[in-house]
Amino acid sequence: MVVEPRIFIIQENPDANTVLNGILWLKGCEPHKFTEGNEALNEIKKFDGKVDAVVISGKIAADRNLMLVVNIKKINYNINVLVIGDDESDKIRLMGYGTDEFTLRPMSPENVADKVLMLISREKVKENR
8 A cells, every 4th residue: 555645735825735736646645735824733633743744835934923833843843844935034933943944936836846755755764774
């Protein structure tokens, strides 16, 4: 039985979510899309933290009231977090929250999917050593 990587996509743009969701599905993943951080946190809890990676927009990740990256890492520190920001200004703070990878827009959906899969494969290599 092949286990598909479970990926959560949390962006305020529903069209971008749909495109990335489709590409990740075509690459053999189990994607879940959200436009709100609280909704995604509740779903991560429902899956008992068994999520391989989360892709978050910089705007949602930088929300100091939600502290999404910190709360994701509290549920399961091993969840890989990729933040796609609009500028470098939030990078240091978000990396301090536990973000595993930070990248800037513009990015193609293919590149985002490949970055997510690279994050997951890095963890698998570490586990096998």
